[in-house]
Amino acid sequence: MLTTEMTFLLIVLTCMFIALLAEVARPDVVLLSTLLVLLISGVLTAEEAFRGFSNEGLVTIGFLFIVAGAVQKSGIVDRFVQAWLVKSRSEQGVLFRFLTPLSFFSSFLNNTPIVVTFTPVLRKWCEKHNIAPSKLLIPLSYVTTLGGTITLIGTSTNLIVHGMLIANGYDGFSMFQLAVIGVPITIVGILYISVIGFRLLPIYESVEKQRKEETKQYIAELTVDESFRHVNNSVKDAGLRDLQGLYLIEIIRKEEKISPVKSSTLIQAGDRLIFTGLISTLAELQTKKGLTVETGSDLSLDDLRNGNTALVEAVVSHQSSLLDQTIKEARFRSKFDASIVAVHRNNERIQSKIGDIKLKPGDTLLLLAGTDFLQQHYEAKDFYVLSPLNKPKQVEGSTWKGMLSLSLFLIMIIAVMFHFVSMVQGAAFVVFLLLLTKTVSFEEIKGYIQFQVLLTIASAFGIGIALSKTGLAQMIADAILSISIPLGTIGILTILYITTNLLTEMITNSAAAAIMLPIALQFGYSLQMEPIGFAMVIAIAASASFLTPIGYQTNLIVYGPGGYTFTDYIKVGLPLTLLVMVMTVTIVTFVTLQGG
Numbered sequence: 137m138l139t140t141e142m143t144f145l146l147i148v149l150t151c152m153f154i155a156l157l158a159e160v161a162r163p164d165v166v167l168l169s170t171l172l173v174l175l176i177s178g179v180l181t182a183e184e185a186f187r188g189f190s191n192e193g194l195v196t197i198g199f200l201f202i203v204a205g206a207v208q209k210s211g212i213v214d215r216f217v218q219a220w221l222v223k224s225r226s227e228q229g230v231l232f233r234f235l236t237p238l239s240f241f242s243s244f245l246n247n248t249p250i251v252v253t254f255t256p257v258l259r260k261w262c263e264k265h266n267i268a269p270s271k272l273l274i275p276l277s278y279v280t281t282l283g284g285t286i287t288l289i290g291t292s293t294n295l296i297v298h299g300m301l302i303a304n305g306y307d308g309f310s311m312f313q314l315a316v317i318g319v320p321i322t323i324v325g326i327l328y329i330s331v332i333g334f335r336l337l338p339i340y341e342s343v344e345k346q347r348k349e350e351t352k353q354y355i356a357e358l359t360v361d362e363s364f365r366h367v368n369n370s371v372k373d374a375g376l377r378d379l380q381g382l383y384l385i386e387i388i389r390k391e392e393k394i395s396p397v398k399s400s401t402l403i404q405a406g407d408r409l410i411f412t413g414l415i416s417t418l419a420e421l422q423t424k425k426g427l428t429v430e431t432g433s434d435l436s437l438d439d440l441r442n443g444n445t446a447l448v449e450a451v452v453s454h455q456s457s458l459l460d461q462t463i464k465e466a467r468f469r470s471k472f473d474a475s476i477v478a479v480h481r482n483n484e485r486i487q488s489k490i491g492d493i494k495l496k497p498g499d500t501l502l503l504l505a506g507t508d509f510l511q512q513h514y515e516a517k518d519f520y521v522l523s524p525l526n527k528p529k530q531v532e533g534s535t536w537k538g539m540l541s542l543s544l545f546l547i548m549i550i551a552v553m554f555h556f557v558s559m560v561q562g563a564a565f566v567v568f569l570l571l572l573t574k575t576v577s578f579e580e581i582k583g584y585i586q587f588q589v590l591l592t593i594a595s596a597f598g599i600g601i602a603l604s605k606t607g608l609a610q611m612i613a614d615a616i617l618s619i620s621i622p623l624g625t626i627g628i629l630t631i632l633y634i635t636t637n638l639l640t641e642m643i644t645n646s647a648a649a650a651i652m653l654p655i656a657l658q659f660g661y662s663l664q665m666e667p668i669g670f671a672m673v674i675a676i677a678a679s680a681s682f683l684t685p686i687g688y689q690t691n692l693i694v695y696g697p698g699g700y701t702f703t704d705y706i707k708v709g710l711p712l713t714l715l716v717m718v719m720t721v722t723i724v725t726f727v728t729l730q731g732g
Contacts (some may be wrong), residue, residue, distance in 0.1 A: 148170060231334060
């Protein structure tokens with residue numbers, strides 16, 4: 137029977153889900169706000185509310201962000217896969233050649249930087265071989281997700297469940313305990329993608345090709361002559377900053393290219409002003425005496441680059457600080473030292489004034505980026521940069537440091553595998569050695585750690601505690617069991633899997649795992665079965681996000697560059713989801729639970 141406390145918690149959780157689905161704010165903000173409401177209302181004590189911030193799983197994830205960042209920085213993995221990829225000539229050939237090694241590497245490394253790194257590599261290969269990138273980018277995301285289910289450190293989801301098991305008095309997962317499920321589903325997943333999945337994938341032109349074709353639709357050139365009354369005045373004073381539907385991205389002055397353009401930049405006679413936006417609104421500029429529209433201009437985007445700027449493609453992340461405000465309000469140009477040339481959403485350019493666009497996760501930005509952006513983007517959390525830029529010197533690792541990072545990482549895995557140290561001890565010791573040898577700096581560490589992910593996880597821990605404490609988890613488990621018991625163990629696990637998987641598609645994998653685990657543990661208690669099997673179902677179901685671009689960050693990264701729609705993910709991802717579910721439930725039923 138529902139108590140007052142249970143009813144209140146149910147209302148709070150309903151509001152939380154609505155806020156997450158409506159994208160009222162970033163997931164970490166929504167979950168933290170929910171946690172604070174539970175604290176203020178007295179549902180949780182301060183110790184219970186903030187227990188997640190000191191949980192072993194969360195601390196381990198933080199350390200592993202640093203370790204994986206150091207290994208990624210070395211570029212060893214990148215060079216190996218690129219050399220392996222270059223020998224492929226066909227779609228299926230490249231699928232087999234890159235899916236296998238990437239699934240292996242993603243079982244030990246964070247799959248987000250892997251997907252960010254290889255998205256431009258695959259697109260370049262596609263352009264060279266005249267193949268649509270949409271045939272390869274979803275497979276890239278899916279296979280790294282599958283590979284992450286093989287080991288304890290393959291994904292943060294596994295570590296979250298591991299940490300919560302320890303908090304509930306269990307031993308948690310061993311390094312390769314999940315491999316009994318992870319290896320089979322990865323092998324079957326690769327076979328499905330290579331043989332069937334790629335046939336279901338659409339053939340879309342790349343954003344790169346589209347932007348070359350559309351250039352004249354959103355690039356305008358105007359020349360300033362002596363009669364312009366704002367010659368030698370600033371851009372702001374000349375009234376060129378807040379134009380209706382147009383955005384000044386560059387000034388070409390003889391052989392010099394000025395970009396990004398600041399409000400204080402002075403206008404001179406002979407300047408060529410390059411605008412982007414709604415070219416149909418040029419009438420406003422044509423009324424200004426002294427400005428001549430170059431209607432016959434054959435200027436291309438590549439012509440805008442100079443030694444200090446580059447054309448950059450980036451995808452807006454779920455963690456972006458830009459999500460709750462317009463581009464103008466965010467002061468994008470001054471904050472990132474980059475001008476937005478165009479914004480694509482759902483494979484189409486947004487037809488509105490760039491400064492008024494409110495960005496959404498998955499939007500693809502075409503940027504004319506200055507030197508500050510090129511130096512700092514590797515530490516940015518606002519977007520994933522997909523252009524193959526030259527790394528600045530401070531982020532290039534020397535060969536010996538790269539080998540040291542990789543060696544320490546392998547030693548850590550072996551030490552944990554043979555139970556010489558715990559996962560958190562091993563990761564902490566490697567981070568200590570990386571700092572001691574100056575392989576990584578404190579500044580780099582700030583860039584490697586995804587603080588918003590950690591905040592989401594810590595907040596979800598507290599919400600999970602509230603579910604257990606109030607008895608709501610037990611009540612939900614009993615309600616599900618009363619319906620599913622006639623279906624047997626397979627039916628119960630299937631319902632648990634589907635519930636978790638749908639939840640991870642709607643919110644985040646971290647929150648889904650943390651919220652569903654207390655319910656799964658109650659299943660074990662009620663059925664007098666080993667709860668670890670139910671925890672394994674939660675870990676796999678929360679990670680296996682294949683149905684939407686928003687369920688997992690790697691799906692989001694390839695969403696814009698591949699030109700995909702939501703239905704593309706469902707078409708290719710639904711059969712894979714069903715395959716993974718059937719295999720997971722079967723293995724847990726007949727191997728894990730019976731073995732336990």
